Amino acid sequence: MTDWCAQESRTRGEGPLGTASRARRWLLLEQPGSWGRDALRASDLPAAVAEQLEAWSREVPVRVLLLRRPGGDRPLGAERLLYAGVSAPQGSWLEAIELGHVREVLDLDVSPLRDGRSIGGIRVVDPLYLVCTNGKHDPCCAKFGLPVAQSLLDVVGDRVWECSHVGGDRFAGNLVCLPDGLFYGHLDADTARVAVAANEGGRIDLDHFRGRSCHAFPVQAAEALARQRMGLQGTGALRVVDVQRAGDRHRVRFARPGGRRLVVEVVTRRDAPPAPLTCGGLPGAAPSYELVHLAED
Template sequence: MALEQPGPWGRDAATQSHLPADLGSALAEACSSRGGRLSLIRRPGRHPDDSHDPAPAGHTAYLAWAGEQPWLLTGRVADPAVLLDVDLDALARGDRDAVTRSLPGMAPCPPVLLVCTNGRRDVCCAVRGRPVALDAAAEAPGRVWEASHTGGHRFAPTGVLLPHGATLARLDATLAGEVLAAAGHGALPLGLLGPAHDRGRSALAPGAQAAESHVRHLVSEVSLTAFTVTELARVSAPPAGTPAGTPADTASDTPLDTPDGTPPGAVGTVGSTFEVVHEDGRSWVVQCERLLLAGELPESCGKHPVHVSVWDTRVAS
């Protein structure tokens, strides 16, 4: 669920914006309890704190499902509280008709790109993301939005492509335009495959994201719906006392968190084995290990350094 909310946002945008805090909290909880997410969005540009009143035409809202056959609905709502009436259980299972019945007026629309710009002085998001959103929106009006925090901020500028849930890193305005052009065909641009930009599809668990991204890059498959990923086995565990890492940020044969691309002394691993099946029948068994690194990096802008993790992926067969 993405909801337009003009004006400034705090670090927790759902409860620190001109959206009533209790409503933002309720919507965020309703989404997260079903495996989804609430994002606040706004049109690229300046966001003066000069009014608590919504735009005369109301708020744009998007409802996206990122399953096997992704779809995206949009509409305008005069009062964001009506989103509490959305059948989120239907959204979670991909039942578009039931979702539409719960909120009449929502209609299918082309893919949109959400670029993280949360924070006034946030180097990762506001400083790097806002120019990307502004320039990309000039080329694709109405299809690029500034968005609240999406995660993985050390890979900024970051974005999320709806409805597919493709999470993207190190964007610029040119790449953003290519993303939207390819998304119309249900694809990613060939140049965005691989660990530098492709952080996986959010509908999958982190390890599965890493496995699919690895195979996608390996065979140069741009279709966002070409693969099915199944976990075959859970392998290994971190040593006792190992600090917890952050969720995976990249699929890579060599983790990207160090300048030379080499792991700076992993302190433990946890991982899984996945089968990645292409729609044409080809399949790959991919081993994914989450390396918990000995060094520390800021989890995101403004936060204290923490132990972080990266994915190491390899095709076993």
Template sequence: MTTANVPGRAVKGCAHPSGCHTGTLPIYASATVGARLWLLIEHAGPWASHLEDCRLPEDVHTLIKRAASLGIRPQLIRRPDRRPPSGQGIHVMVADSTAPRPWIAEGVVASADDLDLDALMAGVLPESCILVSEPVFLVCTHAKRNACCARIGLPLARSLAEVLPDRVWETSHVGGDRYAANLVCLPHGLYYGSMSQAAAIAAADAYRSGEVILDRFRGRAGIPEPLQAAEHFVRAHTGELSVGGVAAESSRSDGDVTEVIVLGGDARFRVVVEPMTLPTPCGTACADTITTYRLVALDRLAPVLYATPVLT
């Protein structure tokens, strides 16, 4: 286990390069539940272990605090080649992963007061931003949070940026250090983990084509983990890989067991899942165990038949 000290914080790391981060353990249903709305702020660094400890301009700290208070997920981002931000002002991106048609926009603001986060909360494009049509890819390289994120994430971010210039960003902690290297695809908030460079390129290409790859797919952020598991099992059962082709419609829980109704392609399914815990092969600071979900039942529901009205 590797640890290092920073002011008031501890840095975790994994001493086993071939242990937790190979994709051999199940990682589905582990996307960050609270990541529904996003605020990305370009800052070349350095980054402390937690955003509130970073040496940042006061306006950036204000944006981070305001976003966190509203339930918007703030992330610091920087270019993989570590180019400093160009021009004046604060380069920001905002995204809504829960909209019927998820979107991402960007802009440059002179101060924190120039970015209307209340509009983002309402699902409205802030006036200071413009929509962008190309997806954005975030690779966690937050070394001060976990050494493995930098050890594995940095070369991945750089290789992916060579294929997709200007669409790939290093980012601060996205959740799930044990799944490094982590890749997030915006605006839909799709999480991948334990990524190799080849796997990241394949996942990015699939996303740009409107599809997911189930290998190393952590799930869709912003929804509870049992629902992520249910969506995963429906995709695996049906082969439906389009980004919007599978969605949890409703759920109910009884203790640890969760029943989810999932739309998958042109059918609906009743999926029952329950949590289970597995030991990791390395047992380090990254993770002694992981919690995932077991499929209890998956049944295709009969289509709802509507009576034809009688005309009189």
């Protein structure tokens, strides 16, 4: 019998803030069919394509994910969609490229992504939603992710994708909103709809917010805690100006609309007892974050 790490995380009341996987650049390739624990290597991708994607992930660097339609609605054929984009504090974007065959990946030049520039795709106007369902990486991703992906089909149609591992197994179901790189965790079919409705309306669902992928974990936590304390839901309500660190304390200055500034200080705590971080791994002690100062500057 599986001890579901995501269920145990919920039971002990673990909050997901400050846990969004770090990523500023994205490369997302449609690859129908099954994926293994290492999705690039354990799928039907040609070996040369998998090797190229792995090389780009290190060299650009770029976060590479595989995508498939919820429920496997699209049959495995030659054509593929590929998305590239950037999640940044300002000016996030996403673009799409239609490939006649998956091997056309080998003809791409993705080096412009290093500087946040287009690789020649068509700009995507509406947000995409990625739900991690890679059950071979962690059973919780499939158990809690698949119902989330299926539920969002009725809400955003072909803008929702199942994706390979995004990190944070114990927070499944996990949702990534692109291009802004907003992560949500501990979602079910109903709360996922709430998170997506908020994102579509330019707001953040604070109850399940993990953080922005473009920021370091303590900065993500500072934003989430400040938003919770002040009830700030607007996606653009806070923008990081600068960050100062002194040991386990981070002082983050945010800009607010109208020119106001907000100073937020958080302390990283490392005194949590060991607990399951994945279904198959050994227990570990995850950091937590405490808000110790908040004031307008």
